[in-house]
Amino acid sequence: xxxxxxxxxxxxxxxxxxxxxxxxxxxxxxxxxxxxxxxxxxxxxxxxxxxxxxxxxxxxxxxxxxxxxxxxxxxxxxxxxxxxxxxxxxxxxxxxxxxxxxxxxxxxxxxxxxx
Amino acid sequence: xxxxxxxxxxxxxxxxxxxxxxxxxxxxxxxxxxxxxxxxxxxxxxxxxxxxxxxxxxxxxxxxxxxxxxxxxxxxxxxxxxxxxxxxxxxxxxxxxxxxxxxxxxxxxxxxxxxx
Numbered sequence: 001x002x003x004x005x006x007x008x009x010x011x012x013x014x015x016x017x018x019x020x021x022x023x024x025x026x027x028x029x030x031x032x033x034x035x036x037x038x039x040x041x042x043x044x045x046x047x048x049x050x051x052x053x054x055x056x057x058x059x060x061x062x063x064x065x066x067x068x069x070x071x072x073x074x075x076x077x078x079x080x081x082x083x084x085x086x087x088x089x090x091x092x093x094x095x096x097x098x099x100x101x102x103x104x105x106x107x108x109x110x111x112x113x114x115x
Numbered sequence: 116x117x118x119x120x121x122x123x124x125x126x127x128x129x130x131x132x133x134x135x136x137x138x139x140x141x142x143x144x145x146x147x148x149x150x151x152x153x154x155x156x157x158x159x160x161x162x163x164x165x166x167x168x169x170x171x172x173x174x175x176x177x178x179x180x181x182x183x184x185x186x187x188x189x190x191x192x193x194x195x196x197x198x199x200x201x202x203x204x205x206x207x208x209x210x211x212x213x214x215x216x217x218x219x220x221x222x223x224x225x226x227x228x229x230x231x
Binding site (some may be wrong): 035104 | 119122135156158160204206219223224
């Protein structure tokens with residue numbers, strides 16, 4: 001079955017530690033995204049990548065880092081520089097190109113809690 | 116700067132009646148609009164979309180209306196069912212050529228509750 005897999009579903013981190021959230025897709029999508037959801041804030045874009053080995057900062061990239069070494073994978077690292085990392089993180093992917101097919105498919109999310 | 120706004124944090128309707136969820140945007144470059152439905156602790160799922168060349172798109176019980184001059188879109192659900200209770204996000208995208216297409220900007224979401 002095609003889809004996006006995020007792991008783990010729940011993650012606990014001590015203050016001052018870096019942690020990496022996994023996102024894998026087998027939809028053959030070129031574009032991948034990381035969003036963060038906080039209560040009353042909607043989904044805010046952290047980083048996105050339109051092609052392998054290339055990525056751009058979104059609206060709230062500070063304290064985060066990403067890599068895109070493979071088309072299928074777009075891991076997000078939450079660094080100790082992120083001041084308020086406790087949130088629900090969502091990974092998404094979409095096809096790109098000249099058509100209007102920009103529907104994004106989302107993973108199930110990772111709930112990160114800093115303890 | 117919130118480019119996509121959903122000004123109603125919540126909406127409550129009776130089963131069988133119409134649900135109308137609203138969304139406003141400020142960026143005139145947006146030309147593709149989507150609605151997503153989200154249950155707690157799950158990822159959003161795509162519901163329906165509309166491009167700027169249309170003013171209406173219908174899919175079963177769901178209809179999206181776009182008013183470009185007002186920079187406003189709405190999602191109508193008729194008839195509403197208890198299973199429709201969820202958070203609904205509108206999102207917008209602008210085609211800028213090259214690698215900029217497909218980046219989605221989301222609104223804050225509206226919690227819809229449909230009472231039996």
